Amino acid sequence: MSKQRWMIAGLLILTLSGLPAGQDQSPAAREAPPSADLLFVRLTLYPTASLSRYDYNNDLDLFEVRAYADVRLNSPEGRIVTDARITVLSQGLDFKDDRYESRIVVDKDALPLEADFEIALGERSVFGEKIPLLTWLVLQAPRPAILDPEKDLAIRWEFSRFAAPVDVHAYDFLKGGKFFEREHTVETESVVPAAGLPAGTTLRIFVIQSWLSKRFLRGTGLAPGSEVNVIPWSQVFVRTR
DSSP: OOOOHHHHHHHHHHHHSSTTTTSSOOHHHHOOOOOOEEEEEEEEEEEEEEEEESSSSTTTEEEEEEEEEEESSSSSTOOBOOSSSEEEEEEEEETTTTEEEEEOOOOSOOOOOOEEEEETTTTTTEEEEEEEEEOEEEESSSSSEEETTTEEEEEEEEEOOOOOEEEEEEEETTOOEEEEEEEOSSSOOOOOOOOOOSSSSEEEEEEEESSOOEOOOOTTOOOOTTTEEOOOEEEEEEEOO
């Protein structure tokens, strides 16, 4: 073959290939779309039962799901994502400081045992699932009231479904200082002796499940290790004479 014919053949091959030498020409390489960033999500839900939020009967029997979400690109150390759209129980979470959060009021007579969770970024729906809340932890005593500090104070609670160990805390809300604490108790009642009960102040008492319920989330838009944690708790504010 003449030199001219070799040159024509070489140009024809390059024209048909459209690719420089050494580049992957496989069908998979040609058809693969640009990779999208995955979202690492750590969602924490607190089923919350407040018999009273302050030292009077404000917001009496307020039941909420308090939702907090940490969203980052690709890993727990990735860049914080500030423009995601997140909903829990169909209510949007607001971005504050470095996380998304919302306090979602629910019907105390029809407490939800699961919460829908959705996250989207731009036009892309990243993930959606119903998250089991498992149980609600609710203080039964004391109720918001003015208490006699010369009598023992009984703290009682119950679970709506599944019982678990709890931590019990009580402290002087106005003056500061914890005066009662029990950890990992499997009982449903603790008693504060009168000798340890502060007088003439406001007390905050709360019980919280000792162990969180963790579940890993899996989806094509989520980074490995994404998780949801559920931690039920309950509180009450009372006053002493």
